[in-house]
Amino acid sequence: MNHIKSVLSADAPVTEKVLLDVGQERSFINSSDDNLNLEDKKRGLEVNVFAARSDYLLGSQLSHEVIEDEYAGIVVEDDSAYPEVRAAVPSSDDPTLPQNTVRMWVIGMLMATVGSGLNLLFSLHSPSIVLSAFVTSILAWPIGKAWDKVMPDVKLFGRFGGPSLNPSPFNLKEHCLIQIMANVSFGGGEAYATDIFLAMNNYFEADFGWGFDIVTILATQCIGFALAGLVKDILITPASMIWPSNLVTCTFLTNLHINENHMANGWKISRLKFFFMVFIIGFVYYWFPGFIFQALSYFAWVTWIRPDNVIINQIFGASTGLGIIPLTFDWNQIAGYVGSPLVPPVSTIFSILLSMIMIFWVTVPAIHYSNVWFGKYLPISDSGSYDRFQQSYNVSKIVTPNLSFDIDAYKSYSPLYLPATFVISYGMSFASNTATLVHAGLFHGKEITGAFRNVKKEQEDIHNRLMKNYRDVPHWWYGIVFLVFFGLAIAGIRAWNTEMPVWALIFALVIAGVFLVPIGIICAVTSISVGLNVLTEFIIGYILPGKPIAMMFFKTFGYITNHQAVTYAQDMKLGHYMKIAPRLMFSAQFIATVWSSVVQVCVLKWAQGNITDVCDAHQKSHFTCPNARVFFNAAIIWGVIGPQRMFSSGQLYSKVLWFFLIGASLPLINWLVLKKWPKSPIKYLNWPVFFSGTGLIPPATPYNYGSYCMVGITFGYFIKRKWFHWWTKYNYSLSAALDISLAWSSLMIFFCLTLTNTNAPNWWGNTVIDTIDYEGTAIQSILNDGESFGLTKW
Template sequence: MSDSDSIRAAPATYLEDEKNLHDADVDDSKGTKDAAITNTHVLEVDHNGFEKKAEAVLEIGTNEEELARLEASIEVMSIERAVVILKQLAEMHRDDQNFPSDLLHEINDFLEDPSIAANPDMYPKVIRAMKLEAVLATENSPYVEVRVNVDPTDDPTMPVSTIRAWFIGIIFCAIGTFIDTLFAFRNPSISIGTNVAQLAAYPIGTFFARVLPDWRFRFFGEHSLNPGPFNRKEHMLISIMANLTFTAPYTFYIVPVQAMTQYFNMPFAFERGYQILISLAVNLFGYGMAGLLRRFLVYPSSAIWPGSLSTVALVKAFHSGINEPVKGPFNRTYKASREKIFLVGMIVMFCYYMFPGFIFQALSAFSWMTWIAPDNVNLTAVTGIYGGMGLNPWPTFDYNLSGGSGLYLPTYSVVNQVAGLLVAACIILAVWYTNTWNTGYLPINSNGTFDNTGGSYNVTAILNSKGALDEGLYQAYSKPFFGAGYIVYNMWAFASYTAAFSYVFLFHRKDIARGFKGVYRSFFKHDEEEDNLEEDIHYRLMKVYREVPEWHYLLLLILPIAFGCAAVAGYPTNATVGALFYGLIMPAVLILPIGIIQSVTGIPVALNILADIIGGVINAGHVNSFIYFKCWAYLSSWQALSFVGDLKLAHYAKIPPRITFWAQIAATFVYAIISSLEYNFIMGISDVCTEDASFRFTCPYQTSFYSATIFWGVISPKKLFGPGQQYNMMLLGFPLGFVAVGVYWALRRKFPRSKFLRSVHPVAFIMGPVTTATPYNLAYFIGNLYLNLFSFQYLRKHYLAFWAKWNYVISAAFSCGIAIAGLFIFFALELPKGGLSIDWWGNNVVGLGCEGAGGCPRLPVPDVGYFGPAPGSYS
């Protein structure tokens, strides 16, 4: 016997997350190749050992019942059917970075050698392995991340639309909207997050199930105050409602920037009627498009939506009823339940966050190199967190600063973003040090708008009484100038649009064709049997529920426009309602490409910069027309994809589509009304949206929105990018996006088995500096890389059962602990009259020197008193 010609069993590679397998023995006399599977293979485990059995079950992300079902399915599946499925699987996942590359290569090797399928008795283990892959593809999810969190079963009789679920969900929506909108004006912002709602909903729902009587009545069906135990579908319904509202609405940009004196100073924006109408218009829009995108972004198994998995994991933790022991680090077996780990993780993070969040704030922005010489301009520019590029190998001890996405985004996504950030940082430094575009006279990474003296740009100095650009005033005052970071960020944003469009065309056009084929079948061939690989088991389970009629979504394309027209025409906005209509053309073209990117990688591709350019050309010099155009051109796609992500949550949880639809509508109405009634309170806080603001309410997002509005809407792209204008070269970003993806596509076709190229994602690379936009930098993301490498590349590879049980639960626990700690710090310590603060070096050092000022210019203003072209000479 020899092992020189051994091959690996593909499913073992997949089931054990690409673990190394033992080589197979080969029969020299027959040249037989076969694959041995390690003793932890799920189908050959020693069932006498409970812990080994539990670990093996977790390695494919299933329970024992599902394991038995898989074994039964393998026995009845024919080789011919397995080959058909594997061919489709190989084609569908050829360019899918979430699908293990080793597994894909082994499937291709099997398909390329027909003698294996033709002689099953000679290759029993290989045949069994290939059948198992085919079964997993049709009866579960092809992705281990999904299998460890989502059960491939459903109980259609389980109550969902219960009185207690609606009551808890609506109350949570109101509370979450108020708090998250408030904290969205803070730097860094603090979001409660869906996980807090999930945590609080469980004991409340369980309490209601214990104490409420079973009073029944009929109203569009039978209802009960207490239909039984609080279940996972009710829990997820509440989570979906919270997911819509536990964030700040887009109007938190629009209303303050229009209303406040340091921005555009438009008094009508303080009126409640306007705030409510514009909030309803903005927040309701997107549902119509979301309904049309289900075939492309919800039903396919490749649409993972990585960010949703921690939400699913937490619900599973509370309702699974299974507490299997798992082998983990230090060669120990861990028996703590998911619920216990969640509670411990939340409490630990709550206590810990008190230090970077309040007691020792330098731990958050750990810009330790700038503390050596706080006034050193170059040191701050390179290493500073608040005032530079954040090139610091360990910039924070604050989980909140990095956002925690390293625990749920795939490694290739995180690594590509970090690589893009590093390249962008080098470009920004080169632009700043060469004084390109006069950036040397300004802070390197500011998102502000400056005049030719280096001061903040006073936009009111160039506007007439109607809020439009006055050319004479503009010539007498100054051109707008922008920091190197903001300029380079925009260049990468330009590249991201062309890259996303070309990437989806080159790599996902067949997926889109399958989606349109499904739409065609849904309208014209209702009874046609669908291929059981085109949509996964979760789609097939959802087919038992009635779908939402298409006219519901059509109505939601019309209603928000009516609210928007009322807001624009009913108040002295000096804008035309036409902006609402032609603003919809851009998302209609681009929403599908960017939706595919987000559903696969977890990285959103926002259309805001593209909307800036087009809106600026159309509405040059008219502030509000530009704002409304941008709102519809950009936000409609953003909202639609947010709603689609929630539809995927419901898809995973098997919540009937009609119930999900009405839950989303109710939550959005609460969201819009509560947030709109809150703005005047926030804008009345002392020194809000200034550097002197209490509680760090310095409004970084509003300032960026204001800068973008000046950049694109008031001055207009013609004065910025026209022939001979100072920012004309920034337009090179558009063709660079095409070129980058084209080169990558050519390399992938030339080297189809390259693991390195398969791990590269050009859109994720380009989106790195766009996602972490100025004034943020690498320091805000490097922690995600460390977390991800430890979680996905160490724990997952060495202790898959341990990782599968706890990774997503810990992600939810940490986010929840930070949110609760943030609320406690703000409301209990900082907000009360004479609020508590700790005056010591650990809190004050972050405000010293250039770092505390948000960066310092490298060059002094010339003796003539200004830099750039002389006033009056602007072409």
């Protein structure tokens, strides 16, 4: 976008009328305040003046306009075309700032070690506690400042030379690199391969040993890194690839190191002070919903009135119900599974809310209460799988000693039954995959093909121009990484008895690569990542039936390679925003990834040996391994029994396959309607987000997503419209502070109370939640001993 000159007067009120196309919404923002000084006027205009076509994801051509004021005196400098980016990312750079320092490497590796280990540990907890990289980043800041004060400015190797131990004050770029090392180590949760190990060790009773674990986790973590680098010209350098989650990180880091202060709707407090105030309050407060007063967390108050009423607990329950009134006072319930609702564009949250209402609050009850899939014998919302005797499915009864499927045992035991939300979640995943491909092809076909043909001719923004001061990473570096870890993956699947052929590994990686660009584009604009987990399970279930270990590997290499590539690309964009030298970024990401993988294997082995009854459904400290349970159930469905006995024609869940067609058709309908009526409101409805936005159900619940949407709409729509300058200044700081306070408070509760076997106080605030919803027994028809339900033939 060319420079835009806007004029203001120093002696008159500010009146700005700007049409923003931000987050696929159009809204007039008007502000008038006689008390603002000239700098405040300038800054307010700079935040709002650049209206941009950020409806990129939808493919429509919304216009934008800037109505200039009649005053003179202010020129807005060159910056990003996107208001969100302008509000969060500095538009200047100091190439002389030291980046590749001993301090950065020491603190970064320390944080990667601690963070990845704790995140693996917390992933075993229910609800899962995901420590965001902000947790270690906030700790890195005082450590870096202390390093400034204590460490002398001497060479690392004394008189033999080497880098200086303290070359300059701890700076923004060092801190950003530490943040990136934390992101690749544990920012998205535990390494996905650890779920394979837990499922094998705890449920299939198979342990291939340390060597297998190390080789597997390295291969699954690093191949995605290579793919991200190979498509960086498409997902990273274009200005339209915003990556909204990075804006929180940029705001957080600049809060600490720059901390410019200005008036925002009457608020004078700096963002740094605001951050620390929220952090302290949040840290103290979480001890109540997390330990002292747990009813604040599971605030399904309607179930407290009738704790034994099945229908009430199914409709309003927070644990195994639909959470129709999603009221909670626990940030962990709101953001624990899904992430902070303060980050995605509000149009994304509206799409998720529409999905919640239409699918999980309308369709699921209709299916469940009509007993289509024998719903009256099952919980309405649960991540478990059941047999015909209403017990958890015992997979050991249908597999041989070498973990292959035993068809005769299966026929004498039971088919597998799933709660309605579990089945529908599979259908939603089917639809999201086809919707993503069709949507990307129809709305972004020209951009994608053009990017592949000639990426170097794309129009540059200020950040691209500033990055020309640094040497780029050649693509062949990433190619070598791919070949090395592809070889390691082959060694892992062939040296141990995984029953997965090499051609299946190649097929999985092809799937990951084909979906990388369309999924990356959607995530770069909406913060919603479309998962390939169910699609890969579906495919391998047909081509290699009855082999659960092979299924888990195929799923991991097909899904997690794609997901990791998107995650690494997001971190590369963060480095792009913060002007990190690309070659140093390559080293930091790669080394931290390899090291954290080894750390997570070590912590997993420690947890399995030291936490009593770990992964048991009734573990007293809630270390029930929710993610591993879902992984294991998926292995039963797709890898043991197989989709042909679950979803093929004539089988119980065969109608779920219609979701493939539904997902492909709806984006086409959108495209045709917009061709005829370009201004139709349908342009705001994004079908990939609709189908994939609730993709974490299960293990997340509708209660989690409902509260997530309520908070996201409150801040992203109402507060943003009414107090735009406050939202611009404080929104991302609030998000970071809530995440970090939750993480540190959870950490203290774990070490001070959980490990010492200290029980929560026995009073009404902790016992009122003991409903049949919380206990997982909200089932309409309870069988007596020896009774069974369901199909007569299978």
